[in-house]
Amino acid sequence: MIYKPSIIIVFFLAIFMLVSPLSRNADSATIAPSGDIKLSKVADEPSVRLIGPFGRFIVEVEKNGKWEQVWALGYSHQYADLDVDLSKYVKGDEQVKVRLRRELGGKAHIESVYLGSAAPASATGLDADDIRYISKNDHDVVEIGLEKPLVLTFTKGKRTNATFRLRARVEPKVIPHSPFLFPLDNINWDDLNNEAFELSEAKSFYSYKIGANPGRFGLKGDAAEVDNIAPLFKEWSISGSGHPDAYTFGWVRDDGEYLYAVVEFSGDNTRDGAVDYAKVRAVGPKGEKTYKLTEVDSTWGRAGFGPSKRVKYRHKYYEFKVPLADIGAGRGDELKLAFSAYGTNNVTTPGDGSTYDFGNVTVNTGSTVVQNVVHDDAGGARDIDITIATGNATMFSVTNNDCTLNSTTSLQQIQVNVPTGVGGCNVNLTFTPTSNGAKTTKATYDIAASGDEQTLNGTGVGGVVTPPPTASYTLSVHKDGSPPAGMGNVYSDPSGIDCPGTCSATFDEGTEVTLYTKNTNGMNFFRWEDDCADVWRGAPCVLSMTGDSDVGARFYPPATQGASGNGGSNSPPVFDGEGTWLLSPVNGATGVSTTAIFIWANLTDPDGNPISYEIWFCDEFVDGSCSSWSSATVLAAQKPKAMFAGFGALGGVVLIGFLLGGGMRTRGGRAFMLALFFITAGFTAVACSGSSDSSSSDSGTVAESCDSVEEGQQCQQVTGLTSNTTYHWKLVASDGAGGTTDSDTWSFTTGE
The missing domain is CATH 2.60.40 (Immunoglobulin-like)
Structure with missing residues (x-):
């Protein structure tokens, strides 16, 4: 009888170990609760109306062999997503042709275009690469001219909806000249348009000693040759022109005869021929010279345009090759170097008699916003009054976005300040109708006493005037x-x-x-x-x-102390392989188990920071993007198998010793032996188990467990997916210092 308490405790301990979540394979750890994943609903980001007076696209649809105009979409130099409802013209799953005609403005670029969630199958004047570029929002853009209309063909097939969405921009005809200068403190914010300034008045330089970095660049027109070389500089360049904010990199080396310099201007994702350029100014012991490169002038090297390991979309890349004899420098001499790069990255000023039409806005249920850039051409800290007056001014308002706000006297007037070192900033003009019908007013920009005006039009439609809420x-x-x-x-x-x-x-x-x-x-x-x-x-x-x-x-901040605390720049995690780092379930897989195995390749952090991963899911994919996301944080990897195997082996040894010692002679002894057997079997089963679930698919490659994971890969199991459901998923890698990297978005469909 002395065994009874021990037998009861040990027996229930054995059962607990068999069913405990700790006994599951940690490599396929459950990172979602059982049952359906609860998706936190997140609304799509509304279209940001960066519309201006610079130009527009006329949208036409082919109907009975004729083109019928549907709408006119106005754009500024900033990219905007604008939608047109084509349900009147699109019937069922038939083929649809949409024609875009350019009017007014300078150069125009399209980043993406969709009908429902489908990209066009063909477009007049565009090749297969161009079609691929305008099929997603990734900063790879295509220039669209004024000469010929662009006819987009959307093939026959099932559509999520009949909304035509165009993400585009139109530049003004005249663009100020304000290059980026490196080091950044060379920028003269009091005279941004003075090109001569960078050539003769730079006060800050990078130092380079001839022979310090021996080697050469091959002038190949791409950025691959600098992939494994530390840059001389890496500066975050903020654009005010619709170009992406991005780093500008610079590398320098020499072979004793030539000075080689590379400028990777990541923010310039458009091509403007001789207008775009990069320069290097070299000051040596015997004099100084400035060298310039464009796509059409290759006297001092070569200009390229394409993606790189650091930036995946196409952008400008300049390779200089300058004779040291031309600089008047030789081995051991110290050079002072300054750089500049220009790619129509500039701000613009609204006004000058322009007109903006907000279009139709539902009364009392919404508003439309246009974001204008104000620029102090005179330079220096200066107050700018922006006033909305005349007509239906009370239905329009002006609000600060990122300017320095001095004062606000009403919804129709604000006073902002463009301080030294900024040059340009944004304000929002908003139209919120309270009654039906056409409305008009004027916005006046008192910039350096210019009194520029912009006419604002809008139409209130539908809706009713409702009393304001009390709380x-x-x-x-x-x-x-x-x-x-x-x-x-x-x-x-x-x-x-x-x-x-x-x-x-x-x-x-x-x-x-x-x-x-x-x-x-x-x-x-x-x-x-x-x-x-x-x-x-x-x-x-x-x-x-x-x-x-x-x-x-x-x-x-995008630039923080490096991992070693030596003042380096923090870089986000990177994938060193080819293609995508997602592995399973393969994109488009079907019949995936509701307990799914996710496998991906490891990323590395250039700064040595530890990397964590999040899996993001959505089951509502509309117009090329997810309307709601749910995240699952990847748990820290644990390896409990060896521990359980050790317990199982220890239990086996005790069991054998108990038998040899005659422990079977009493009834209590036999009961204790039975409980010890359950413990031994339980620990051994856990140690030898693989994934607690398996999956299969009708198409594509889907892992059945985490046991197949190879070196350099990560694996996680997610439970509770809904059967017969299409999910879109992606991974987000974080380095804990503000650096993040998103994977591609893949999809899979669960089975029964």
């Missing part, structure tokens, strides 16, 4: 992250939050407030927190004001 609630925003966290910007629609500055605002009950982030002053947005914690960082946070809300926004 109101406070929305507060606070920002966190690496110093200086206050540099990032969070703003709201409707206006009220513009933080830093105004970080708390009151909104009427039931108001839907959308919070956006803007990377300013070198800060990068990292994630939402508090009341927006469930929102994916790539989407705005949408709140319905049913009570007071508190929202956190975490920012990090």
